[in-house]
Amino acid sequence: xxxxxxxxxxxxxSRENLLNxxxxxxxxxxxxxxxxxxxxxxxxxxESASPAKWHLAHTSWFFETFVLGKFxxxxxxxxxxxxxxxxxxxxxxxxxxxxxxxxxxxRPTVSEVFEYREYVNEQVQSFIENCDENTxxxxxxxxxxxxxxxxxxxxxxxxxxxxxxAQNPLLPTYKERxxxxxxxxxxxxxxxxxxxxVEIGNSGDEFTYDNEHPQHKTFVQQxxxxxxxxxxxxxxxxxxxxxxxxxxxxxxxxxxxVQQVQWKAPLYWFKRDGxxxxxxxxxxxxVENEEPVTHVSYFxxxxxxxxxxxxxxxxxxxxxxxxxxxxxxxxVDDDHFHPTATPNAPNALTxxxxxxxxxxxxxxSPYPNYKPLPGALGEYNxxxxxxxxxxxxxxxxxxxxxxxxxYRNFFHANARWQFSGIRLAR
Numbered sequence: 001x002x003x004x005x006x007x008x009x010x011x012x013x014s015r016e017n018l019l020n021x022x023x024x025x026x027x028x029x030x031x032x033x034x035x036x037x038x039x040x041x042x043x044x045x046x047e048s049a050s051p052a053k054w055h056l057a058h059t060s061w062f063f064e065t066f067v068l069g070k071f072x073x074x075x076x077x078x079x080x081x082x083x084x085x086x087x088x089x090x091x092x093x094x095x096x097x098x099x100x101x102x103x104x105x106x107r108p109t110v111s112e113v114f115e116y117r118e119y120v121n122e123q124v125q126s127f128i129e130n131c132d133e134n135t136x137x138x139x140x141x142x143x144x145x146x147x148x149x150x151x152x153x154x155x156x157x158x159x160x161x162x163x164x165x166a167q168n169p170l171l172p173t174y175k176e177r178x179x180x181x182x183x184x185x186x187x188x189x190x191x192x193x194x195x196x197x198v199e200i201g202n203s204g205d206e207f208t209y210d211n212e213h214p215q216h217k218t219f220v221q222q223x224x225x226x227x228x229x230x231x232x233x234x235x236x237x238x239x240x241x242x243x244x245x246x247x248x249x250x251x252x253x254x255x256x257x258v259q260q261v262q263w264k265a266p267l268y269w270f271k272r273d274g275x276x277x278x279x280x281x282x283x284x285x286x287v288e289n290e291e292p293v294t295h296v297s298y299f300x301x302x303x304x305x306x307x308x309x310x311x312x313x314x315x316x317x318x319x320x321x322x323x324x325x326x327x328x329x330x331x332v333d334d335d336h337f338h339p340t341a342t343p344n345a346p347n348a349l350t351x352x353x354x355x356x357x358x359x360x361x362x363x364x365s366p367y368p369n370y371k372p373l374p375g376a377l378g379e380y381n382x383x384x385x386x387x388x389x390x391x392x393x394x395x396x397x398x399x400x401x402x403x404x405x406x407y408r409n410f411f412h413a414n415a416r417w418q419f420s421g422i423r424l425a426r
Contacts, residue, residue, distance in 0.1 A: 012207070013140040019128045021147045026121055028399075029056065029154055035175050036161070041110045044103025045167050049160035049417060054086065054102045057113045059150045060120040061086035065093055066377065067146060068120070071139040072127050078119045079108070092376035144207055145377065151402040158281065158337060158397040163417045166268055166279045175337065177282040182290035182341040185231055189346040190224040190426070191321070198320045201367055202406040210373050211366070211381040212406045218316055223425055225313055225321045228344040229351045229358070230304065230422040233289030235296075236276070238304050239265060249306045254299030257414050267295035267416040281337040290341035294356045294421045298389045298413035301359040301422045313425035315362040315390045315408065322352055322405040329354025331400040339396055339419065354398070356421030357391040357409055364388040364410035388412050395419035 011017055033041070033052055041053040050058075061082060068075040077083070085105060087096035097105075108116070124143075131139065165172045201215035202208040244264055247255050257263070268279040269287065276287040296304075305311050313321070330340045331354045344350040352358075365385050372378035388410040394403035397419050411418060 013144065015128050015136060015140075018140060018143050018147065019125060022124060022128070022143065023121075025147050025150050025154075026117070029059070029150060029157070032154055032157055038110050040161065040164070041113075042103065042106060043164055044100075045160075045164045046417075047100040048415070049163050050099075050102050050156065051105075052157050052161060053110050053113050054105070055153045055157050055160070056117060057082065057086040057108075058088055059146075059153050060113075060117045062149055063120050063124050063143075063146050065090075066142050067139060068123055068127060070142070071131065071135050072123070075123060075127075078116055082108070082116065090376045090379050092379065142377070145380075148207060148209075148402060149380075151399045154332065154399065155395070155397045158332070159418050162268075162279075162281050165281075171279055171284045173283040174281040175335075177336060177338070179282075179285065179288075180336065180340050182288050183343045185228070185233075185290045185341060186344055186346055188230075188234075188424075189227045191227055191347070191349055192224050193220070193222065193317070193321060195220060195222040198316070200316050200319055200406075202404070206404060208404070208406065209381055209408075210378070211370070211385075211408050213371075214367060214369055216368050220314075220316055220320055223313070223317050225317065225349065226310075226424040227346060227349055228342075228423075229292040229339075229356060230424065231289060231341070232278075232287050232291050232293050235266065235293040235304065235422075236287070236289070238307050241307070243303060243307055246307075249303040251299060251302060251413075253413065254297075254303060257297075257299060263300070266293060266300070288341065292339040292341075292351065292356050292421050294339050294395075294419050295416050296359075296420060296422065297416045298359050298411075298420075300416075301420075302361070304422055305424055308424060310424040310426045312359055312361040313423065315360040315392060317425060318358065318360055318392045318423075319405055321349060325349065325352055325405070327353050327400065327403060327405075329394070329400075330396050331394065331403075332397050333400050334396070337396060339421070353393050353403060354400070355396055356393075356419050357395045357398075358393045358423045359420055360390045360392060362390045364390050364408070384410065391418075391420060 036052060042051050044051050083094060085097050087094055089096060197217050197219050199215055200218050202212040203215045244258055270277050277284050278287045301312055329351060330336060339355040342351055372382035391409040
């Protein structure tokens with residue numbers, strides 16, 4: 001990883017840069033919710049998916065709590081009870097409102113939440129422009145975390161909204177988008193990597209979360225990684241071969257889940273007139289064979305890999321394979337909101353970034369000598385290091401400026417509402 005210079009770091013944490021980021025990221029959140037009707041903002045379709053209104057308020061609460069409340073002695077909250085309503089899980093800042101009941105909060109209203117956001121925007125801008133240098137030195141990295149935290153919630157706004165709209169028999173459209181012409185998918189090939197000791201984790205030369213540290217050495221066995229993502233067409237072959245009926249392909253907990261909730265296909269797939277359809281944020285349409293399969297759980301990704309006589313990569317293999325690959329692909333910046341079929345070369349890795357989060361077989365656990373951030377911000381990642389699996393690479397709902405090769409996303413093995421897909425290893 002290229003070392004950053006002192007000048008680069010100074011610019012990254014400068015008032016001008018972070019204020020520009022703050023303003024553009026906050027504005028992009030508003031852009032994402034522009035197509036919504038008032039009713040769309042308030043419904044919570046499941047415990048794991050929050051209402052859009054809550055996301056808008058929570059990201060403002062984050063700046064209020066961790067920046068303004070900590071570093072600006074003159075700051076006065078617009079509404080002190082918002083600290084209770086819009087805290088997510090930070091127990092060191094107070095007892096949060098019950099997560100499963102966020103959809104019951106008809107008040108504050110949507111318009112009041114937008115007023116709250118505007119109030120926080122003005123206060124943060126004033127703070128960045130006017131605080132003294134010593135205060136800014138301490139606050140800059142927290143502002144930077146807040147910016148990236150909001151980008152995470154932009155992704156959640158889209159994934160949670162998609163799950164909400166899919167519950168409606170009308171299958172409402174979030175945004176009309178033309179279907180991109182599918183590029184032909186070449187046969188899957190394998191890219192070999194030798195065994196050896198490799199460096200994993202981030203050196204700290206760029207913005208990172210604490211779970212990406214410390215950078216450390218680890219040994220990887222010789223392995224091969226598929227040159228591209230698994231497609232809908234390939235997943236249909238798994239389904240047609242009885243993939244959801246064959247217990248020998250599934251982990252025990254995965255098979256129990258299949259039996260209990262009657263999975264038959266990826267989330268958002270349904271049949272119409274005998275043909276598989278796919279609900280997207282641009283409406284329902286026919287499943288395109290060439291597109292990357294998405295909205296599959298770890299259990300489904302693992303079962304598919306077994307069916308192919310392969311496995312999922314470890315997160316160490318995935319990160320090592322990335323090397324110095326350019327971060328390019330189909331991100332939320334493209335305003336498409338759906339994985340796309342991408343031309344792929346047989347001798348090179350493609351689609352490592354964007355389109356779909358790629359499940360790894362690695363449990364989400366701390367790196368050697370991991371230390372969470374001090375105080376309440378230490379609750380951001382570390383306390384979730386149990387019973388979850390790591391995903392890599394970002395998706396079509398992720399901002400390009402938010403992702404990097406060391407980024408560790410994590411979800412429970414049965415989670416499907418994220419844009420999660422499959423890359424094979426062996």
